[in-house]
Amino acid sequence: MTPQLQPATLKKAERIKSLKTIDELFKNGSSFFLTPFKVLYSLNTSPVSNAAFMVSKRNFKNATDRNRIKRLVRESWRINRHLLHTVKGPIYVQIIFIYTSHNLPGQDTVHLAMHKCIQKICSTEP
């Protein structure tokens, strides 16, 4: 299966749900900070990428705003996920995005930040 033909979907099974794996990522995962995001990730052995998206209740009091940001970030991940499949081959990760800024973003700024994040992961991991 070539990366280009993989549909840009994001099913239930491609999200992190278990408290255990989240704890594991916070403990042992690699992490970096890129302007609006804090990213925690680790390489996955099985050929599936899992993702989770977090927004702090302290920064955004209203549930509407938190929902909107999570949707924007999830949309961006869904569209730009295929960039992880480099020339060397596909990379599969377990990843958490934490939105740390205090103001509401637009879709374009989220896309830009997502591009940078993915490039960073590609450059650091072999």
Next chain:
RNA sequence: ACUGUUCGCCGGGGUGUCGCCUCAGUCCUCACGGAUUGGGGAGGAAAGUCCGGACAACAAAGAGCGCUGCACCGCCUAACCGACGGGGUCCGUGUUAAAGCGGAUACAGAAAGUGCCACAGAAAAUAACCGCUUCGUGUAAACGGAGUAAGGGUGAAAAUGUGAGGUAAAAGCUCACGGUUCGGCAUAGUAAUAUGUCGGGCGGGUAAACCUUGCGGGUUGAAAGGUCAAAUAAAUCCUGAUUCCGGUUUCGAUCCGGAAGUGGUGUUGCUCGCAUCGCCAUCGGGACGGGUUGACCGACAGAUUCAGAUGGCAACAUCUGAACCAGAUAAAUGACGACCCUACCGGAAUUUAUUCCGGGAAACAGAAUCCGGCUUACGAGCGGACAGUUCAU
């Protein structure tokens, strides 16, 4: 006409590409699952969690005390601290005065008892400082006794108001007209209550101070509760724990039945009561610990929604017909279109409710078991009421 306050209505619709959740059908797969077609996919407040229910668990749901809620009347409802209708009181407007109109209202009891009422004032509740009257002493000034609550000043509040009689001076001490409150009777009303009349009382306020009266509330909440799967953990420490009677039997042990006692645990804060386990080598309870953090049910067809008819002033009820309308769980309902239409706004025209041109959806905000309310947040507008300003008649 504009501005403000308040109440009610409304809180957009379709389409393209990519994507998410769910239900049903078909196909593939041993199965998990996948593919495809079709249906559905946030709100008036989903919010706050302030009331009331449904539902569930607690062998107990039983009683008493405690705690706590409500408080004019009727009615609606599954129920309510809710809604509807009515009454009283207060405020505004209005008026000679009313009526009317609008708004507010935790609106039982202060004559059951207790407490509190700062400062000021004589006194804040068995009133007496100045004053008034009178008697005694005294030349007089004044002092002392008795009576009184008219007047004065203080204060948020000072003992029912006005007038007359009465008296040494006075006082509901007496009388008339009022005010207020309790009771009886009559009339109107289902009732609260209103009007009239008769009789009694009137020495304050505060019950969102304790309290009294009446009517309620068993406790805990879906992390309730149930099923399945997976996983495991024993040990240690602390603590508690019996007697009798009858039957069986030759007697004892054992066993069966009963009674009382005692201890642990549970049952709402306490007591009683109740339930359950034990009373001799094993159990009960606790402490310290260990494992799991999955799936399904609960959980979405209901006090449901829409339309019509009938009854009722209304809230609402009954009947008939039609519809199926979110079900997520680190939590779906999204992203991108200079798109289209509409509510509506601005301008122009005339046929005065239509046409043409331009603009064209804003805010508060995201279901978490489900309903009925309440409260709070909010806007492009529309309609009603009230207040203010200006213009015209």
Next chain:
RNA sequence: GGCCUCGUAGUUCAAUGGAUAGAACGAGAGUUUCCUAAACUCCAAAUACAGGUUCGAUUCCUGUCGAGGCUA
């Protein structure tokens, strides 16, 4: 999801329904000193918000807003 507690100066705490809402630390100004520190003096600063009960609310009641905690 459910339950509970608390909001007082810049900070940490007091205050029986009745004083000009008090204390400590801190901030500011001054005295002292050649300058600073220390010390002393002075001064400003608050009841979360909105209603109600009361003659009078930090206190009592109701509703909002905010903060913290507990619960599988």
